[in-house]
Amino acid sequence: MNRIVISVTNDLVTDQRVIKTCECFNELGFEILLIGRKWKSSPEANFPFKTYRFRLFFNHGFLFYAEYNLRLFFKLLFLKKQILYANDLDTLLPNYLVSKISTCKLIYDSHEYFTEVPELISRPRVKWFWSQIEEKIFPKLKNVITVSPKIAEIYTSKYQVPVTVVRNVPKKYRSKTDPSFNLRKKDHHIIVYQGALNMGRGLELMIKTMPLLKDCLLIIVGQGDIGAALKDQVKHLHLQEQVIFLGRIVPDELIGITRQADVGISLEENLGLSYRYCLPNKVFDYIQAEIPVLVSDLPLLKKLVKDFEIGKTLTSRNPEFMAQQIKELIKNKTFYKTGLKKASEIYTWDKEKKVLIDFITNIE
Template sequence: MKRKKQIIVSVTNDLVSDNRVHKVCTSLEKMGFSVLLVGRKLKNSQQLNRNYQTHRMRLCFTKGACFYAEYNFRLFLVLLFRKADVLLANDLDALAANYLASKIKRTELVYDSHEYFTEVPELIGRPRVKRIWEWLESKMLPNLNHCYTVCDSIAAVYSEKYGVPFQVVRNIPIGNTTVPKIKKEKREKIILYQGAVNIGRGLEQAIKAMHFIDGAQLVVAGDGDIKDQLEELVHNEKLQEKVHFTGRLSIEELSKLTPTADLGLSIEEDLGLNYRFALPNKLFDYIRAGVPVLASDLPEMKAIVERYAIGAISNSHDPKKLAESIHAALNDEGKRNIWKANLVQSSKELTWENEEKVLKGIFSEFL
């Protein structure tokens, strides 16, 4: 019997809510690989139940330079001493260990860039740290043969910068899953933000906008660096009755929450190229769940929203103007009926099964 090819997939998060990585691993299993997904375990990490192997490392550090150094050192040891035919690194912060291990073991290396890492808002205004990441990137990316990323804009930037072709695999939901049918009785409307609770996501402005919106509540589903600050902001603005935080949710929990929303927010600010070219997972999750979208006037998101006519574009992050956009998107029934009909049609085209074809093209040569 032919031995299954082994692939080790690595990412710096705790695996619980990373839908993109989960879908990639599931696709690789379907292709015939034996998959091991490596991440880290946090104090509050939920249990995992996956159809592939997982390994989560308990680390002493949780952020900053010490975290990245410890993570990559520990990951390097895992990659060095476990059998693998292919390594798949997710994002620049997991690439160093994979790159070194692939050179030592002469193993195939594939790189999945989830974002334009060196242009994330967390590095804007930190030129020394940014230069370190850019230096690491410049030493590794030109030597990679198999790369893909989340949208055309980021692929074009990387290809031009390093002379390496990047393919595109968008983070689109699986098409053959059943979205729960939610009976929406008379209640306050739900404005949903789901995803990382970090700077530049328009969350502070969305919270302040709730002063000008009645008959609706804002639900923030996720966790991140500024969650505590936002909770304090809600308290200071006396908006506890209008804004609610769920904390981090599993993929399964989120799939039940999303269809209950009346409007999904994807209102990233233009803080550097990473957000300018953003094509967030949540945008496609809203589409799959049949939820109209309010998105920022940024090229990749705007192109999807306008091409499929499934929501509106906000031209301002001023809280009062943002509230006007939210109010219109919630209450213009004529437009909402059109959007909902288009959401049904677009969700048939925007499926992971179509994106999976690119993955098969990349990984089939290793089988």
């Protein structure tokens, strides 16, 4: 039996793309080992495949990446494996080196245009470091996946390497999922955001807009670098009863939460090519939950909304304008049901994983 060793830098539990990928390979009969990290607060990782999580001395910055990559290198070096699967640029170097030493096959799955994320755009030295790794290794890769057609096009043009697109779409919601708790309050509508709480996600703007939406609750699901700052902003604006932070939620419970919402938001700013050409998983989750969306005026998001008539595009990042758009979405949400239903049938993992299956059976 072929063994695939898959590595990420997170704690595995809420990474829907990686979990679905592992499940797909598991169904094909591969032996899976998924490697990540473990925080003190990390839930147990209960999956139908094997996992291993490092307990690290450092959890942020250069020392974290240095420790994780060094330990991952030695872990991979002495494991039985036929295929190595690196998720994102921050795991690529040890996977590449071990693949050369061990002469095993390597797959690189780029979940975003890593060197163009906002966190690196404003830090030229750090961006240079990651760019050097990408520029040295990427042209030598044979098996590459990414999440967006435009990012694939950029990579292929830059490095003359073919890139397969496997979009980050959810499984089809088979039945109504009961939420672990009820979010709805009397006479209130629900706006949901799910994903990382990082810079450039438009969350500060959404919070600033909430005083203009007195009959709405904003539910924020996720954790990230600016989580504390967002909570301070909510406190400063006296919005504690109107903005609710749920932290990280495992995917099965997240379905029930998303289905309670009236509107889903994806408000990424145009900060670097990674965000400009993004197709976030959360948007496809909103589609599966059949709730209308408010998205940024970015090319791929704008096209998706227009093609299926599933919501509105935010053409002005002004609180008054955004509040009006959300009110219109809530008032007319039944209008978007047809488009949402159609899109929910197209953008499902059941269909998307066929691309991944074809890819894994033809790797070099």
